[in-house]
Amino acid sequence: MNTHDPIVGRYVYVQCEGKTYRTYYEEHGEGIPMVCLHTAGTDGRQYRHQLCDPDISQNFRVIAFDMPWHGKSIPPADFHLMEDEYKLTTKFYCEFIVAFCRALDLRKPVLMGQSMGGNICLALALRYESEFSAFIALEACDYSPGWWIDPLHHPHIHGGEVVATSVFGLMAPLSPDDYRWETWWYYAQGGPGIFKGDLYFYSVDSDFRDQCQKISGKVPIYFLTGEYDFACTPEMTQRTAEKVKNSECIIFGGGHFPTSEDPAKFKEVISPVLKKILSADPERRGQGSNALSGRSISESRSSSRSERPNEGRKVIEF
């Protein structure tokens, strides 16, 4: 007998900043809408485990979309005429997320994003808090410098391999190999320059260090960061959370891509958060039981150089 995932994929046309974006999204479940944001340079496949998890889908309508230029969402029609390289801006990112939610007629969804999708939660909490009922910011902080670099998009360097390999170490060594390499694969499939362009938002255009205190706290923000995240360290998340009203900070034994690198571990850490969101919004839960039991998901499965000896040195030929 054939086995299918319960995920359904569709395309929706989203208007943003005067352009139309044919946008791919996948969804499953019923109840509180929960929109999921992928990391830089990848796509919504990072949420395939959560989309399939009956403990989540019985209470949440889980929706993961591919940002323009990513996954199965295409670039705008005139992209070949652009006079600058692709750069994701804070303004566009915010407006697109809101436009996508409106295009699907979602009312006050929960927004869950990781990495750049986590950082944008801060901007949305500042600018569009009335549009959302809760933020789950995975691997997020108020400032994450150092990633907007040319080697990630260079004609002499294989973009897919170098992009994927440069993020591999962000994952925890004990996350399952299969899932770590699946995550590597998502990165290897990104369009040329898209990872780097997303990192313009991540490292350059988004600095919320002086803005976090201005978040009203009307919408709860849950920060979750893995201890192996060297781009957004636990300390960086903790410092951010301390500045944000009505926030919680959870540090766990994982890495930068919790939804895809170790979905079983992620379920352990996200279930208490989802329970809180459910108990704060009981009317909108799905028709299933309120389990979120924590059982395994279905698939669970100094730059000075040393003195150089000129003679008597040891050399080994192979």
Add this chain to the structure above:
Amino acid sequence: MSRYGSRSSFDLEWIERWARKVNDDRILPVVGRFFTSKFVLGFDDTEYLVDVRGGKIQKIAQGLTPNDMGVEFWLKAPSSAWSKFAQEVPPPMFNDIWAMAHPLHKQLIIEGNSLPFWQNLRALTRMLSLMRQV
């Protein structure tokens, strides 16, 4: 043997054992087929020249001489950082060369021509990860 990071020095004998692990690896001939370069691994003030052709190490040497032309890049870190990197399960911030090199952490210094470094990042990452099996 290196799981708990007890190693305090990386001598030539250890580097040789690592090089033999590299040359016995069955993945590197695939992902490192075009990895031909000379680079230097620096542990504190000790440098080892690593001469790679087609993903296999042809020669290692302690220290550099004027005859060592064509060295392309240097990866230098304190032995305390390499020691953590080489643990079977390395601790956070030491599990990856980019983690150690990232401006936030500054444990690893990358010098020289960074182009071949980036071009061969996948094979180089695999190669260095084999330190965990030495």
